[in-house]
Amino acid sequence: MARAVTQQRKIINTAAAWGIGLLIFFPILWTILTSFKTEAQAIADPPIFLGFDWTLENYSVVMERSNYARFLWNSIIIAGGSTVLGIIIAVPAAWSMAFVPSKRTKDILMWMLSTKMLPAVGVLYPIYLLFIQLGLLDTKLGLVIVLMLINLPIIVWMLYTYFKEIPGEILEAARMDGATLKDEVLYVLTPMAIPGIASTLLLNVILAWNEAFWTLNLTAAKAAPLTAFIASYSSPEGLFYAKLSAASTMAIAPILILGWFSQKQLVSGLTFGAVK
Amino acid sequence: MATQHSRSAARVMMAPAVILLLGWMLIPLTMTLYFSFKKYLPLRGGDLGWVGFDNYVRFVSSSAFWPSIQTTLIIVGGVLAITVSLGVLLAILLNQPMWGQGIVRILVIAPFFVMPTVSALVWKNMFMDPNYGLLAHLWKFFGATPVEWLSQASLPSIVMIVSWQWLPFATLILLTAIQSLDSEQLEAAEMDGAPPIKRFGFIVLPHLGRAITVVILIQTIFLLAIFAEIFVTTGGAFGTKTLSYLIFQRVLESQNIGLGSAGGVYAIILANIVAIFLMRIVGKNLDA
Numbered sequence: 001m002a003r004a005v006t007q008q009r010k011i012i013n014t015a016a017a018w019g020i021g022l023l024i025f026f027p028i029l030w031t032i033l034t035s036f037k038t039e040a041q042a043i044a045d046p047p048i049f050l051g052f053d054w055t056l057e058n059y060s061v062v063m064e065r066s067n068y069a070r071f072l073w074n075s076i077i078i079a080g081g082s083t084v085l086g087i088i089i090a091v092p093a094a095w096s097m098a099f100v101p102s103k104r105t106k107d108i109l110m111w112m113l114s115t116k117m118l119p120a121v122g123v124l125y126p127i128y129l130l131f132i133q134l135g136l137l138d139t140k141l142g143l144v145i146v147l148m149l150i151n152l153p154i155i156v157w158m159l160y161t162y163f164k165e166i167p168g169e170i171l172e173a174a175r176m177d178g179a180t181l182k183d184e185v186l187y188v189l190t191p192m193a194i195p196g197i198a199s200t201l202l203l204n205v206i207l208a209w210n211e212a213f214w215t216l217n218l219t220a221a222k223a224a225p226l227t228a229f230i231a232s233y234s235s236p237e238g239l240f241y242a243k244l245s246a247a248s249t250m251a252i253a254p255i256l257i258l259g260w261f262s263q264k265q266l267v268s269g270l271t272f273g274a275v276k
Numbered sequence: 277m278a279t280q281h282s283r284s285a286a287r288v289m290m291a292p293a294v295i296l297l298l299g300w301m302l303i304p305l306t307m308t309l310y311f312s313f314k315k316y317l318p319l320r321g322g323d324l325g326w327v328g329f330d331n332y333v334r335f336v337s338s339s340a341f342w343p344s345i346q347t348t349l350i351i352v353g354g355v356l357a358i359t360v361s362l363g364v365l366l367a368i369l370l371n372q373p374m375w376g377q378g379i380v381r382i383l384v385i386a387p388f389f390v391m392p393t394v395s396a397l398v399w400k401n402m403f404m405d406p407n408y409g410l411l412a413h414l415w416k417f418f419g420a421t422p423v424e425w426l427s428q429a430s431l432p433s434i435v436m437i438v439s440w441q442w443l444p445f446a447t448l449i450l451l452t453a454i455q456s457l458d459s460e461q462l463e464a465a466e467m468d469g470a471p472p473i474k475r476f477g478f479i480v481l482p483h484l485g486r487a488i489t490v491v492i493l494i495q496t497i498f499l500l501a502i503f504a505e506i507f508v509t510t511g512g513a514f515g516t517k518t519l520s521y522l523i524f525q526r527v528l529e530s531q532n533i534g535l536g537s538a539g540g541v542y543a544i545i546l547a548n549i550v551a552i553f554l555m556r557i558v559g560k561n562l563d564a
Contacts, residue, residue, distance in 0.1 A: 009373075010372075010373050010375070013372040013374040017369050017370060017377070017380045018376065021380040021381075024387060024440070024443065025383040025386050027398055027402075027403065028386055028387065028390065045408075046413060046417075047413050089292050089293050090293055092290070093289060096287075096290050100286035102283070106559070108294065112293075112294075113555060115301045117547050117551035117554075118301065118544060119501050119520065119544055119546075119547045121520045121524050121527075122305075122540035122541065122543045123307075123540065124523070124524065124527050124528065124540070125307075125527045125528075126303070126304035126305075126308055126311075130303075149300040152300075153297070156293055181282070181285055210389070212391060212392040212393050212504035213503045216503070226391065227391050228393075230391065230393040230397060231504065231508050233397055234397060234507075244401060248394045251394055252394055255391070256389050259385070259386070259388070260385075260386075263382075267452045270445070270494065271490050271494060271558075272558045273561060274490045275449050275452055275486075275487050
């Protein structure tokens, strides 16, 4: 009885969901399309949707004129470096909290989470001052450190959640067989933890790549990543929609692709396990 | 089970993360507190001595303070209302049987991965520009006069941009929560003749309660701190100066560190009030 109704409902659902999905995605699609237009076509009235002469010119102009490669490189170093450093520091901490829990483990986890809630603007000047004193202003190292510290609570939390799911008996068995702590971590735990570490890595690279408070306020010409490069387009001269689109497309494409792989981890990672 | 040896090893392994975060929290916080009690103008005389609570009083009595609170509330409240209500509807829709569900999911969550400066600039120029923006074309098509979005309707425009960025987050989390709903319960209600509105109100919504709370709390913490979206669209003009942005201007633009630091302390207190509620929920889950 319900067959026909469900089929009909499925068609309606599909149409509605695709319609809304495309509407939400449209600004990104429009940016990608515009990046292949000439500047004149980009502001044509009425707007041209698909029937334009596709060109790669904007990409080559952006790359040549603005030293795009350097900004990209800075983004890669800052996002990658801060995440890897964060994971190196967080793995031992999360490991010990998951496998040798004490009465205070929960308090420590909650306290770490609370440092994440500190509004950046509240400590802007102290960090700025410390950066000047330590010669870290407008350096990649400085941003690697700051973004590592910002994301460290999330990294510890995500790893802790993954490690908790590894059965403790396996570790005990290894211990019985005479494995030292080092053996345990290297040969038993690490292989089992790699999927968790990988998804932590992915999500935190995305978060660091898109971070736009410290990257805008602590960099100038030398260490500026893509967030700051794009912001420099905010007061442009002359025709620039197509070039803005090309620059934007290049800045978001890698992370859009990574992001699609990390949908699942996103939920538990960003809600600190409160929603699974 | 855990030996004395492994306990001390555990402490050593935890130490780097704990010490780093402790330093990251305490050092800047102490400095902000210190500066907030000083008249400190690096470009105009430097450290001009202790002033007690003067900065705290001046920060709240400046003419920019209450408008900034109002702006902050409108942006946070507006974005929350839009993302949570649309997020619930979208999550319900995406949970229905359909073709190409995976692809639709990808389309819907994509904006979350767009860096804030890109989404702000794309919206500002390619959609909200009064001459060349797509919305202007749309308005002209229907015979209306294009709106100068970011000056005439600056707050709704920013609410819209930020909602676009955060709708995917709300949807994704609510979708995850909805998927854990027992479908038998819904079917039973349907059999008993409960209309869709009642099924939604009495079964789906209560089930989503916790997830909605989490979405609201996490988004509030992030929304209180939005920066790039305002920085590249209006630069704080046209009534878009939030509390965070006001502090940013006091500190970096007018270099009035004492005043800005007092504002920073207010922002920290505000964020902590929200954080306490979030932590309670997360903490409860940790016990379970």
